[in-house]
Amino acid sequence: MWAGDHFCGERVVASFEFEKQSHRRLNPLTGDWVLVSPGRTARPWKGQTETAAPENVPAYDPQCYMCPGNKRASGKHNPNYTGTFVFENDYAALQPGGEAHKENVSGLLVARAEQGNCRVVCFSPRHDLTLAKMSNAELRAVVDVWTEQYQLLGSENGINSVLIFENRGAMMGASNPHPHGQIWANATLPNEPAKEQASFAAYQRQHSSCLLCEYLKIEKERKERIVCENDEFAAVVPFWAVWPFEILVCSRRHMGSMNEFGAEDVRSLSEILHRVTSTYDKVFGVPFPYSMGFHQSPTDGQDHPEWHFHAHFYPPLLRSATIRKFMVGFEMLGTPQRDITPEIAAERLRGLAANRET
Ligand SMILES: [Zn+2]
Ligand SMILES: [Zn+2]
Ligand SMILES: [Zn+2]
Numbered sequence: 001m002w003a004g005d006h007f008c009g010e011r012v013v014a015s016f017e018f019e020k021q022s023h024r025r026l027n028p029l030t031g032d033w034v035l036v037s038p039g040r041t042a043r044p045w046k047g048q049t050e051t052a053a054p055e056n057v058p059a060y061d062p063q064c065y066m067c068p069g070n071k072r073a074s075g076k077h078n079p080n081y082t083g084t085f086v087f088e089n090d091y092a093a094l095q096p097g098g099e100a101h102k103e104n105v106s107g108l109l110v111a112r113a114e115q116g117n118c119r120v121v122c123f124s125p126r127h128d129l130t131l132a133k134m135s136n137a138e139l140r141a142v143v144d145v146w147t148e149q150y151q152l153l154g155s156e157n158g159i160n161s162v163l164i165f166e167n168r169g170a171m172m173g174a175s176n177p178h179p180h181g182q183i184w185a186n187a188t189l190p191n192e193p194a195k196e197q198a199s200f201a202a203y204q205r206q207h208s209s210c211l212l213c214e215y216l217k218i219e220k221e222r223k224e225r226i227v228c229e230n231d232e233f234a235a236v237v238p239f240w241a242v243w244p245f246e247i248l249v250c251s252r253r254h255m256g257s258m259n260e261f262g263a264e265d266v267r268s269l270s271e272i273l274h275r276v277t278s279t280y281d282k283v284f285g286v287p288f289p290y291s292m293g294f295h296q297s298p299t300d301g302q303d304h305p306e307w308h309f310h311a312h313f314y315p316p317l318l319r320s321a322t323i324r325k326f327m328v329g330f331e332m333l334g335t336p337q338r339d340i341t342p343e344i345a346a347e348r349l350r351g352l353a354a355n356r357e358t
Helices: 038-042 138-155 191-207 211-222 263-283 342-354
Strands: 023-026 031-034 085-088 102-105 109-112 117-120 159-169 180-186 226-229 235-236 247-251 290-295 311-312
Touching: 117 138, 138 159, 138 263, 159 311, 191 211, 191 247, 211 235, 211 247, 226 263, 226 342, 235 263, 247 263, 263 311, 263 342
Parallel strands: none
Antiparallel strands: 023 031, 085 117, 102 109, 117 180, 159 180, 159 290, 226 235, 235 247, 247 311, 290 311
16 A cells, blocks of 8 residues: 555554545656545536537548658659558658757856767558558558567667657647658657666666566555556556556556567457547547557667566547646646546556457
């Protein structure tokens, strides 16, 4: 049991009801806190209430720069691909090569040149598919291409971080419904993986064990926040979740990255991604928007025994197909806050995940 500032090893305060009283929870991966205020779910809602516009997405869109055979902004034509397709982002935020440059004015104006690669991965030639609607074989092909790209990009000189992610839905700023994700590879660890890297390493030093392996043990005992699992992966609403229906997908075996994947891992990861995304679509009966991405070992040529492979799903929807959680006010200026507890969210998702008619 847990109480107070640490979620293990402290005395239980019998009178405190976590499902009713406001409290803070620590994210041990980042060191950030989240404020949980279960009492606020009773408050009246006078904000956005309109229903979601139905998505009429065609199987092929002649205007789409990702559909097979179409012309992109760069003037290049996509091949008539039939599976997955990877190309360099025509509006890349990072470019390979360039000069090394550093700027430091009194420790206050600090800048460094950054180089890298930005790629787009089309998951399917079909404009109207989502991960939730793909077959197992199609999803395995997506996991295979991610694995291949992580290895390829990660082995390049000067690429120390490979971040694979997907923004799904207009609400998350995805500019095109064509099923696709992105891969940004660069020289330095981005902020979130850098915070996690420090936490994994500190935990390993202090406990001679892995932060997420130990966390999964607790979740498996409690069963309160596990949504679904298979032989290789588990999906949980993390104890410290910020987004209403946030999910953390962790490998059950300790491994740092897709470089350690065998055929079973590819199969199981595709399976759990399908379970998670199709469960999400059942929450409000609409294709659920989210940002998801994989956090994996840095590709700096060092061993990273402390790192544990995982994926985060951050979906913004809160009360219905159109009512999203906003990170404003106290959350923007103070600490992120949530109303429904992670345990309630997990219970709801678990019920939907168990219902397998997809
Ligand atoms: Zn398309
Ligand atoms: Zn581990
Ligand atoms: Zn992470």
